[in-house]
Amino acid sequence: MNTERPEMQDRLERLASAQLRQLPSLRAPAALEARVLAAIALQASPWYARSFRHWPLWARAGFVLLAAAVAYFLSGESVSVFNSAHSELATHGGGAVTEVSSWLNVMRALGRSVVSILQAIPTNWVLLGVAMVFTCYATLVAGGVFAYRTISKV
Amino acid sequence: MRKYQDMVYSTAARLTNDPAQAEDIAQAVFMKAYERFDELAEAPTAPGWLKTVATNLSLNHLSRYRKRLSFIGDWKRDEDDEEVELGPEFSLDESQFDTVADDERQQLIERALQSLPEHQRVPLVLFHFSEMPYQDIAAQLKVSVAKVKSDIFRARATLLKHAAIRNAHEH
Numbered sequence: 001m002n003t004e005r006p007e008m009q010d011r012l013e014r015l016a017s018a019q020l021r022q023l024p025s026l027r028a029p030a031a032l033e034a035r036v037l038a039a040i041a042l043q044a045s046p047w048y049a050r051s052f053r054h055w056p057l058w059a060r061a062g063f064v065l066l067a068a069a070v071a072y073f074l075s076g077e078s079v080s081v082f083n084s085a086h087s088e089l090a091t092h093g094g095g096a097v098t099e100v101s102s103w104l105n106v107m108r109a110l111g112r113s114v115v116s117i118l119q120a121i122p123t124n125w126v127l128l129g130v131a132m133v134f135t136c137y138a139t140l141v142a143g144g145v146f147a148y149r150t151i152s153k154v
Numbered sequence: 155m156r157k158y159q160d161m162v163y164s165t166a167a168r169l170t171n172d173p174a175q176a177e178d179i180a181q182a183v184f185m186k187a188y189e190r191f192d193e194l195a196e197a198p199t200a201p202g203w204l205k206t207v208a209t210n211l212s213l214n215h216l217s218r219y220r221k222r223l224s225f226i227g228d229w230k231r232d233e234d235d236e237e238v239e240l241g242p243e244f245s246l247d248e249s250q251f252d253t254v255a256d257d258e259r260q261q262l263i264e265r266a267l268q269s270l271p272e273h274q275r276v277p278l279v280l281f282h283f284s285e286m287p288y289q290d291i292a293a294q295l296k297v298s299v300a301k302v303k304s305d306i307f308r309a310r311a312t313l314l315k316h317a318a319i320r321n322a323h324e325h
Binding site for chain 1: 167263267310
């Protein structure tokens, strides 16, 4: 039967429209309303109680800057600044200040250790590691594609 | 929300043909509506707004899904040379489904709609349920108007053929 004739197209459109017009809406799942209400409740909670992705831009930027400052401080680059501050504290400070400064000493030593370990890794090893990660990722994607195509043909 | 949830869910479910995805899209639609609650609460355009957002989110989902599948290399855009043959089970007689009860006929059509390939189902749903003109559908789907008309025509033929075959088999 040739379906390309104009009169056939008109009748087909009329019949299809009549049938489709009578279709009622599909019933939404019963859980939909509860899901939406839960999502709205989550949205209404303060930004700091939600995940980092939902923080306001200034808070995210502030956090990143703070983290960078801490990393810089721990990396030992700020040793001279820290040493002068430490001497000042040791001269004028009491017991609590001494405790804080000894805690800072531990953190500084830890930061130095991490930096010296990172600096001790040969460049070739780093490149080899990156290449291995890339190879593993590519293998995983290829495996996924193969599995998808195999399963979708079944 | 209760008043419109079936309409929003139906729009997404018929476009995506994926109940779980349709539920996610319906949730996103109501979240967007909540953000604009003051504007929409008493607006007579609220149902239209909800339907448009549901349609756009569904089309965005289909577009992303298509990109992923084309990356995997297992998605055929469409079959331009396919020819729909209605066959002997089918006639364009408007009374052919009259012997079937309403709810049964609706189920036949709904199942036939779900069985359509995406490139036929999506323009058909946009035309008949979202009442979009051919030009808008073509713009949304980034294809020519002639292609949209051809796909909708084939979709109608396939839909009614599938429904007629199911009807013939079940009775």
